[in-house]
Amino acid sequence: MKTGIKVLDAMTNKPVTISSDSTVVECAKLMRKYSVGSLLIKEGKNIVGIITELDFVTKVVAKAKNPEQLSARDIMEKDMITITPDKDIYDAMMEMRNNDIRRLPVTEEGKIIGFLTMKDILKIEPQLFDLMVEKIELREEKSKPIGTAKYEEGVCESCGNFSYRLVEDGGSKLCSECRN
Numbered sequence: 001m002k003t004g005i006k007v008l009d010a011m012t013n014k015p016v017t018i019s020s021d022s023t024v025v026e027c028a029k030l031m032r033k034y035s036v037g038s039l040l041i042k043e044g045k046n047i048v049g050i051i052t053e054l055d056f057v058t059k060v061v062a063k064a065k066n067p068e069q070l071s072a073r074d075i076m077e078k079d080m081i082t083i084t085p086d087k088d089i090y091d092a093m094m095e096m097r098n099n100d101i102r103r104l105p106v107t108e109e110g111k112i113i114g115f116l117t118m119k120d121i122l123k124i125e126p127q128l129f130d131l132m133v134e135k136i137e138l139r140e141e142k143s144k145p146i147g148t149a150k151y152e153e154g155v156c157e158s159c160g161n162f163s164y165r166l167v168e169d170g171g172s173k174l175c176s177e178c179r180n
Helices: 025-032 053-061 089-099 118-124 128-141
Strands: 017-019 038-043 044-053 104-106 111-117 152-155 161-171 173-176
Touching: 017 025, 025 053, 044 128, 053 161, 089 104, 089 118, 089 152, 111 118, 152 173
Parallel strands: 017 038
Antiparallel strands: 038 044, 104 111, 152 161, 161 173
């Protein structure tokens, strides 16, 4: 489903960057200042990595590390998945979906020239939201409290009360109270 809209038309031309020597606290402050969920990490004039909110959670907070003692280099993702500016935003969305990411640095001739986020794409083509929802639903299905049970709404066949969460149980559609 090509949209006819190129990555170049949707990307941010001046992504927020910070030096790889900066502390994790400095990174967080910069993200808050610019209200962004990620930073591109620089060494000299080269972009060498990316830090996202998830990196703060999984690599700092969850490991009880001191953010003042860590540098951007310590928690950045070095293996960035990128896209070129001539690609359709549908291709970018599929790249994000297939790699379970929400941000893509945009490269041209090996240099990063911009940054594309899922939010950028959805502002322009909101119907592409369904592609991401499908991926999220598939990924989270395992964590549902009743396994793969699908809820229906209707009247419970035991108590007669309306419920938004009826489940098939022993050939009857029951609400959660009657199942217990």
